[in-house]
Amino acid sequence: MNVLEIIVPDLPESVIDASISLWHKKPGDKINVDEVLVEIETDKVIIEIPAIANGILEKIVEDKGSTVKSNQVIGLIKKIESSNNNYDYKDHQKDEIIDQQKEKKNNIVNFKDDVKKEKNDTLSPSTRRLIAEHDLNISDVKNSNFNKNINELKNILQNQLKDKKTKIQHYTNNDRVEKRVPMTRLRKRIAERLIDAKNNTAMLTTFNEVNMQPIINIRKQYGDFFEKTHGVRLGFMSFYVKAVVESLKKYPEINAFIDGNDIIYHNYFDINIAISTSRGLVTPVINDINFMSVADIEKKIIELAAKGQNGKLKVQELTGGNFTITNGGVFGSLMSTPIINPPQSAILGIHAIKDRPMAVKGEIMILPMSYLALSYDHRLVDGRESVGFLVKIKELLENPIRLLLEI
Structure with missing residues (x-):
C-alpha cells in the first residue's frame, strides 16, 4: 500500500481561495475511486473532490471550515490495490481493533493507578x-x-x-x-455585492402593473399541447424573458453598464435569472437568450434551478450577464424594490398575480394583475428610458401575439 494526497483542484481564475464545507468520509472509512470525498465552497459554487483511488481515508489534513487554495493538500488516502482490496481492508480493521484494545488497557491501568493514589x-x-x-x-x-x-x-x-x-x-x-x-462564503459575497450596489450606484425604482389574463388564457388553451410537444410546462417566466429582450432592443441604455468614464453597450442579450437556494441567492446566466425558443427557455430555467438547489452550478454559468430578472412572486411578494446586480445598470422584479378591481373603459372588472418593478442606475438610465422600458414590457405581455411577431 502507498499513500496518495487529496489535493484542491485548480480554482477558477477569479477565485483566490475556498473553504471546506463538508467531508463525506472520516478517517478510517473505506472509499472507492470517483466517490465524492469532500466539498469545497467558493464565492460562487461548490466543488466536489472525488477519490482518485480505492482505499482508506488515512487522514484529514484540513477540516471543515478551513480556508484552502489551489493544489493544497487537504487529506491522505491509503491506497489499496483492487486485487487485494478485501484483505487489506480487513487488516486495517484488525489494526484499528488492536489500537482500541491497547487504549482500553491503558485506561484500565490509569484507573488502577488512580485507585492506588486514593487508597486512603x-x-x-x-x-x-x-x-x-x-x-x-x-x-x-x-x-x-x-x-x-x-x-x-x-x-x-x-x-x-x-x-x-x-x-x-x-x-x-x-x-x-x-x-x-x-457566514458562508456565498453569503459574505452576496453581502459584499449588495453593499457595492448600494454605495456605487444612483439606484432608484419605477413601477408599473400588467394584466396577465392574456398569458393565462394562452397557458390554459395551449399548455397541455405545449407540454406534450416539448416535454416541459409552459410557465410565465419565458414570456417575461421574451418581453425583456424586446424592450432591451428598444432601450439599449438598460443593456449597458458604466466602466470608469465609458459606457459599454452590448449588442447581445445574456439574461440572469435569480434563483433562491438553501445556500443563498444565485443568478445563473442564459447566454444569447434572444435566439432561444419559449420551450428552450423553459427547459434552461428548470435546469439551472435544479443545479442551483443542488449546488451543481458551474462557474461559467454564474459569470457574466447584462440584465437580471428576479421573481419575488413565487414567495407571495406583491411589490418590492430589487437591488441591481453589479455591474449591470438595471434589474426587473416581477411579483405575485392577484385578482384586483380595475377600471376598463369606464367599467369595473376583476383582473389578474401583477406589479412590475425596475430598479436602475440613474447615472446611466433616465426616467424616460426606465418608464418606457416597463411600458414596453406591459404592452407585450398584454398582447403576447406581438412577442411572436417581434413587433
Whole structure:
C-alpha cells in the first residue's frame, strides 16, 4: 500500500481561495475511486473532490471550515490495490481493533493507578458508584465529616440533586438563547455585492402593473399541447424573458453598464435569472437568450434551478450577464424594490398575480394583475428610458401575439 494526497483542484481564475464545507468520509472509512470525498465552497459554487483511488481515508489534513487554495493538500488516502482490496481492508480493521484494545488497557491501568493514589480515601466503592451515577461533586462528600453514616450521605446527595435540578430547570425555562454561526462564503459575497450596489450606484425604482389574463388564457388553451410537444410546462417566466429582450432592443441604455468614464453597450442579450437556494441567492446566466425558443427557455430555467438547489452550478454559468430578472412572486411578494446586480445598470422584479378591481373603459372588472418593478442606475438610465422600458414590457405581455411577431 502507498499513500496518495487529496489535493484542491485548480480554482477558477477569479477565485483566490475556498473553504471546506463538508467531508463525506472520516478517517478510517473505506472509499472507492470517483466517490465524492469532500466539498469545497467558493464565492460562487461548490466543488466536489472525488477519490482518485480505492482505499482508506488515512487522514484529514484540513477540516471543515478551513480556508484552502489551489493544489493544497487537504487529506491522505491509503491506497489499496483492487486485487487485494478485501484483505487489506480487513487488516486495517484488525489494526484499528488492536489500537482500541491497547487504549482500553491503558485506561484500565490509569484507573488502577488512580485507585492506588486514593487508597486512603474514606469513600467506599458503593459510595463512589452512587456519586458517579448521579454525576455529583465528590469533594463535597469528602469534606462532609459524615462518619460513614449512609443516611447522612443520602442527605448530601439529595441536596446536591436539588441544586442540580434547580439549575437545569432555570436553564430550560430560559428562551433567550442565542447562536453564533460563521457566514458562508456565498453569503459574505452576496453581502459584499449588495453593499457595492448600494454605495456605487444612483439606484432608484419605477413601477408599473400588467394584466396577465392574456398569458393565462394562452397557458390554459395551449399548455397541455405545449407540454406534450416539448416535454416541459409552459410557465410565465419565458414570456417575461421574451418581453425583456424586446424592450432591451428598444432601450439599449438598460443593456449597458458604466466602466470608469465609458459606457459599454452590448449588442447581445445574456439574461440572469435569480434563483433562491438553501445556500443563498444565485443568478445563473442564459447566454444569447434572444435566439432561444419559449420551450428552450423553459427547459434552461428548470435546469439551472435544479443545479442551483443542488449546488451543481458551474462557474461559467454564474459569470457574466447584462440584465437580471428576479421573481419575488413565487414567495407571495406583491411589490418590492430589487437591488441591481453589479455591474449591470438595471434589474426587473416581477411579483405575485392577484385578482384586483380595475377600471376598463369606464367599467369595473376583476383582473389578474401583477406589479412590475425596475430598479436602475440613474447615472446611466433616465426616467424616460426606465418608464418606457416597463411600458414596453406591459404592452407585450398584454398582447403576447406581438412577442411572436417581434413587433
